[in-house]
Amino acid sequence: MGKRQIIQCITTAAYNFNISGFMNGRIFREESKAVCVPGLNCYSCPGAVAACPLGALQSAFSGTVLRIPFYILGTLLLFGIIFGRFICGWLCPFGFIQDLLYRIPGPKIKHVPGVSVLRWFRYMIAVLFVCILPVAAYLISGIGEPAFCKYICPAGTLEAAVPLLFLDQSLAAAVGWITAWKFFLLGIFLVSMIFIYRPFCRFVCPLGVWYGLFNHRAVLGISVLEEHCTRCGICHQVCPMEATIAGNAECISCGKCTDSCPSSAIYFRNPIRHSGIMEEKTK
Amino acid sequence: MHYKNIGIYVLVLVLLVIGLYRHDYVYVWQKASTICLECIGIG
Numbered sequence: 001m002g003k004r005q006i007i008q009c010i011t012t013a014a015y016n017f018n019i020s021g022f023m024n025g026r027i028f029r030e031e032s033k034a035v036c037v038p039g040l041n042c043y044s045c046p047g048a049v050a051a052c053p054l055g056a057l058q059s060a061f062s063g064t065v066l067r068i069p070f071y072i073l074g075t076l077l078l079f080g081i082i083f084g085r086f087i088c089g090w091l092c093p094f095g096f097i098q099d100l101l102y103r104i105p106g107p108k109i110k111h112v113p114g115v116s117v118l119r120w121f122r123y124m125i126a127v128l129f130v131c132i133l134p135v136a137a138y139l140i141s142g143i144g145e146p147a148f149c150k151y152i153c154p155a156g157t158l159e160a161a162v163p164l165l166f167l168d169q170s171l172a173a174a175v176g177w178i179t180a181w182k183f184f185l186l187g188i189f190l191v192s193m194i195f196i197y198r199p200f201c202r203f204v205c206p207l208g209v210w211y212g213l214f215n216h217r218a219v220l221g222i223s224v225l226e227e228h229c230t231r232c233g234i235c236h237q238v239c240p241m242e243a244t245i246a247g248n249a250e251c252i253s254c255g256k257c258t259d260s261c262p263s264s265a266i267y268f269r270n271p272i273r274h275s276g277i278m279e280e281k282t283k
Numbered sequence: 284m285h286y287k288n289i290g291i292y293v294l295v296l297v298l299l300v301i302g303l304y305r306h307d308y309v310y311v312w313q314k315a316s317t318i319c320l321e322c323i324g325i326g
Contacts, residue, residue, distance in 0.1 A: 027318055034312035043315035044323045051315040055322060059314040060307075071302025072311065078295045081288060149322040160323040174325050182324030217288055 004089065004254065008096040011039065015093055016159075021046030025167030036072065038079040039092030040207055042153070044160035046167065053079070054130070054207050055156070058146035061134035066144060076210060084218030085211045088201055089252030094155040095201055101193035109196050115242050118203045119250070125152065126206035148206060150178065157186040197240040201252065212249030221269050222247035222258065228265035235261055 001009075015037050018028040028049050036053040043051045053076055060069035079087060088095050102108070112118065129148040138144035149156055161182065165171050192199045201208050215221055224246050235246045235257035243250035246257045246266045258266045302308070320326055 027316065029316040031312065033315040034308040036311070042323065044318050048315075051311050056311045056314065058322070059319075060310070067307070067310070069302070069307060070298045070305065071307030074295050074298030074302055077291060077298060081291045081295065146319075146322050149319075150324060150326075153324075156323040160318075161325055164318065164323070165325070171320070171325055174320055176326050178321075178324050178326040214291075 005099070007090050008093075008099065011091045012041075012093040012096050015039070015041045015050060016045060016047030018047045018049050021048075022163060022167075025164060036075045036079075037091075038083060038087045040094040040153075040155045040205065041092075042156040042159040044156065044164070046160075046163050048159070052155075054153070055146070055149055058130065058134060058149050061131075061138065062144040062146045064143055066135070066138050080211050080214035080218065082219045083211070084215040084221045084253075085208060085249070085251060086218065086220040086253040087211055088205075088208050089254045092201075092207075093159075095198065095252070097158070098193045098198045098200060101190065102197050104194045106194055110240075111242065112196060112199075112202075115202075121203050122205060122209050125204055126209040130206045151181070152185065152204065154182075154186045154189045154200060157182045158190075198252075202241060202250070208252075215249050215251060216247060219269065219271050220253065222251050222253050222255075223267060223269050225265045225267070228263050230263050230265075232262065235266060 021027055025046055027044060027046055030049070032049050033043065033051055035050050036056055037050045038053070040054060041048055041050075041052050043055050053072060056072045057069055057076070060067050060072060083091065125148070129152060133147035134144045137147070161179065165175070189200055196202075211218075236242075236244060238256045238260045239246070239251075240254065240256060241250045241252055245251075253268070255268065258268060
């Protein structure tokens, strides 16, 4: 097990250490739930001890009062500028689940047809389901709705709906067409995760869209020393996310390119060792 | 550090201060500490 997998395990456990919730179906209600974690981890999961930033953002746009979510936007901006998509690769439980499913042996689609077009799909999802639909619902009916959580988010279905329906039989009465749709979508995602590396992160996740905006300037991430780069293209070939340039908005800082680069032009930005590496690489 | 990042850090600070002053975290806690069936797709 590599360093990244160990950190993913620790992070997933840390986000969900309310073990008793998985026994009695009751969700955690302490003060820590007012704090957002950086990764996608449904706060209705019985184990969750903190809030999902996307769920918290959606909740600000739902209900009868529309509020500008300053606290959540500040938190998301802080996560973005410090970690960028390092979060997706190292600190996101749903990313970890996708990594695990991709380890199941079988045929793998390394190069997804139409990936350059499919990538834009997540931008559309982010704008439509996180911004436009919740506000439009509020303007039309006076009640906003968390459209992404309600109609798409497979993390919420897997981490919250599945265990809660299993643990609390009374919820079965509330099952309807939305549940059927969400389970259908979850099934599609889970199966595709076996054959395609992180399809949710690459083509759907609005959090990845947001963090991708900061990827090139975040404190942690991948950088390329242009003067060392020979344009051999090996980094692109080994990248499981099919990022065209190491460290761009697609890059989740998994480190495959840093290990494979024959000219050592790709490196991890590190706030402590950054200047040392730069000096060493330019020698 | 990118100099443009300083502007973002200032914005982070401003947003967090306003958010904390308005007790936005209470709304986050209220939402996160109750099961929202609609949010998890039970319905």
